[in-house]
Every structure is written in C-alpha cells, then in structure tokens.
Amino acid sequence: MSPGATIQLNYKLQRESFALDVNIEVPTQGITAVFGPSGAGKTTLLRCIAGLEKSAGGTSRSVQERNIGYVFQEPRLFDHLSVRANIEYGQKRRSNNGGPDFDHVIELLGLQNFLSRSPSELSGGEAQRVAIARALMSSPKFVLMDEPLASLDQARRDEILPFLDRLHVESQVPIIYVSHNIDEVCRLCDHLVVIESGRVVADGELQDVLVRMDIPALGGDQSGSVIEGIAREHDAGDDLTRLAFSGGDLWVPGRAAEEGSSLRLRIRASDVSLCRSMPEQSTILNILPAVVEAIQPGNGPSMLVRLKLGDDRIVARVTRRSIRELGLQVSDQVFAQIKSVAVRSFCIPRNAVNYL
C-alpha cells in the first residue's frame, strides 16, 4: 500500500450507558495507537472494526469476511492444539493467496523452540507471542491489538516488547494498537488516536498529538513528548549515548543504539525544567536553547509549557509560581534542561523514520 493511504473507520454504537461515535482515517502504514482511559470505548471500537459487535455504520460483512487479525488481551489459544497447530489454524483458513511465510513469522516472534508444546506449558508472554503469530499467519488486511501486554507483569512486558519492536519494523500490514500505557504507545506507535467516552478527542501523528496540551488524557503525569534522532557516539567511560536531533544534541543513558541508527526518546514533561539564561555548573547535561510556544494550566499548581527546539517540540511541566517569577511568555527564548537519566530511549525502525 502506498504511503499516505488511509482506511476509513466509521462506527456508531448505542448502549444503555455508553455511546461510541468514531469517524477517523487511519494510515495504512505503521502502528496507530488508540489511547484513552479505561471505559473510553477502546475495546468496543476494536470489536466494531472486527465485526464482533453489532454497530451502525461500518460494513455489514461478517467477522470472517473482514479478514482481520485480532490479538486479544488474553492469548485465547486453543488448548487442544499444539502451538504449531494454533498458528496454522488461521493459515489454513486464509481467504487470500500469499501472506506471510510460516518460518519467517516463527523467527520474528522467537517461537522456534515452542512449536511442539501445548499452550498450557507456555508463560503469559510466550502465549501472547503465539497469539500474535497466529493472527499474522491468517494473512489479515490489518491487525488489531487490544492491550496485548495488559495482562502481563513488567518482566513479561519487557520480554515481549522487543518482538513488538521487530513487528513494527517488519509488518507489511497496518496495526491498530489499543493501550492505556503512554510509554508503550510512545515506544511502538507512529500515529495516535485519543478517545474519551466513546469520542475521538485527538488524532494525528504521535509527536504532534503528544504536544497538544488540551487533551486531559494526555495531561497530568502522562504529559510528555517524543523526539527522534540519530545516535552519534557512545561514551563508554560514562556510559552515555549522544543523540543528534533538530534541536541540538542530547545525552541519554546507556548504549541506546548503534552509531548512525535511529532512536526515539520519550521525554516526560516533569523531567524538563526552564532557565532564562544558560545555567553554569548544573548537573543537568542537556541544556538546549528553545522558544516558548504555548503556556497552559496543568494539574494542580503546575503549568504546561510547549517549547520548540529546532523542528521538534517538547513539553515542560513547571509550577505556576516559576512562570510568574520568570515572567515567562509565549515566544520567549529560554534554555530547556532535560534530565539525562530520566529520558527513555527506544530504537526505532528506519523505514518508520523515513515515513514520519
């Protein structure tokens, strides 16, 4: 599918205490996150797309005809079949020719040694990887993932996330990924749809939506931004990696990526502070010139400040008092201090960078 192509999603659903009304276009390339608080209707939206929920709008085609790969919150493996037979279940029922190669999908999800096992012998993370392989092998037109990590503990999530990173790189089909974990969204997704009480409140490219400050779901502790750059060098002595992006250079912890490869950074608003003048003798390594683009009240005594650094934007969360004492206004020149150890970095696929 060509870049820029979109799929139209138009669903209306009326329940006793809940109404879903969604009309959006989803890019056919990359991963689209559907983000929102519990009860916002994320799962219901996915079920409407899959045809598991009777809804007004959309098509009247049956679940089977829609040819969608669905990864549920729980793996939902067939216990009477081996791992291999589970993965082949969808493959045998493909409605189109072609589709991904069995060995390739097995390799992608690291399942080589599990094929003859029974689902009951798998850990939660392994079972979810099998569920993903099973969905991919049915050769779907697009893949829906409903919080596939929600039922796993942190250790299991960390175990499965690298496989999702690889899927992000290699997947030829668009993926819609439901989550209420903003870190997961920032790591895996390219586009972001925010829904609240069954309605879309924001939708667009990940970086653009994150720095909008008018979305309650993205406020509070969740507020932050994502920037992307290229790893330039690794300082082995201090174990830091220098990343070049449009706003300058940033030091991030550890050997975040091979030199020359793309890196995505998640910068929480609370890890960014502001100075009028270039601070001297600060413990903060990353001090970059920035321009104030917008100032808006945040939670409690805090204010959110959107900054422009080169072509990128980040959000800072500071107290109302600081804003007043510094006399900060829109278009002011400031210095943004970003705490290195707080930055989370994720290696990201090259083709996604090109596309973004």
Next chain:
Amino acid sequence: MPGRSYAPTATRCVTDMDLLWQPLLLSIQLAGVTTIVLIFVATPIAWWLSQTDSSWKPLVQTTVALPIVLPPTVIGFYILIVLGPAGALGGWWVELTGSALTFSFTGLVIASCIYSLPFAVQPLTAAFESLGKQKLEAAWTLGASRMDAFFSVAVPLSIRGYLGAVVLSFAHTLGEFGVVLMVGGNIPGETRVVSIAIYDQVESLNYAAAHQLSALLLVVAFIALFAMFFVNRRWQR
C-alpha cells in the same frame, strides 16, 4: 427354594447362557445405540441452550429436564400412547414399515432417548457454557465459519462434557426399567433387557439367575462410571 439340577442337559446349558447373555447384550446394544443417537440430538439442543437469550429457554430446559423428575411409568405411559399403532407417530410408523413401534427394539431406542435426554443435554450444556465466547471469537477472526469454529474449537474443548454425556446416557439407559416395561414389554432378544430379565427371574423365584444378571449389570455400570471418572481426572490440568 427349588433345587437346581446338578446334571443339566446340553439344551438346558444353552438356555442358561441365553438367559444370561442375551439380555445383557441387548441392554448394551440398546444403551449403545441410544447414546449414539443422543449425542447427535443433544448437541444442537445443548448448544442452543448455552448460547441463547431467548424467552423460550426456560421452557426447553424444563421439557428436557422432566424425565429426571417424572416416574418412568408416567413417561413410559405417554410414550406408549404416542408410539402405539393408534398414536400419531406409531400410526405413521405402521403405515411406513408395516410393523408397530411398541414392543420393538426401535421403539425402545426412541423411548430411551427421551428418558435419557437430560443426561446427555446437561453435561454438554455445562461444557459449552464454560467454554464462553472468547475462543470462538478468536476462531472467527482467524477465518473460521461458525460451523467450522464449532467443530474445530467448541467440540474438542468440550470433550469432557462429551465424555460425561456418553457415560451418563449409557449408564442411565442400561439401568432403565419402568419405561422399557411400559413400551417394550418382555420379548426375548427384542425387548428383554437385563433389568427386565432380573425382574422376571425374581418373579419366578430363580434367585441364582437374578444374582448373575444383577452382578453383571453392577460390574458393567461400575466399569463405565469408573472409566469416566478416571479419564476425567487424567484430563484435568
């Protein structure tokens, strides 16, 4: 107590064996055929009951469960009326085949199916209900039609329900008496099953034969139930 002959003749021997084995084989045959028919009849009923929200559900549940509560004579009486040559089904059968359903093996199978229906439907319904929708939805999204998903996912995952349904239907049919007596009577080789034969022997004060038949039935029933519980335990995870 009448003494038994200590030097039975050859003919007497054969008759003894016939008296012993013929009713047992007939009982097993009846229970086997009934069980096979019931699995096919009970599966759609149990599936419907497990999936439906229809207001007809309680009515169907009640009808299916009635044989548990009613005395076999009541069921047998109504079946006799319906299957008899003057009854709706019985009359049609006579026209079709020229012979009556009552006092025949076929008639007994029909009666046994009605009598043992709850013992097939209830374990299956419980198994289908505990299956939930989740795995079926997964199968549908993988391209399986509803029928395909039923046979490739629902049935294999409900295998313990099927085991329960098979053993209970079989054992229950093996032990039926009242319905058989009402519908089938006591025709050797045709409708004279073990339970009837035992009654017969006791009536004629032939306790030795009654003992043998009773012990055989006890052993068969024990083995059937034991096999079910044993396999069930092994399938438990």
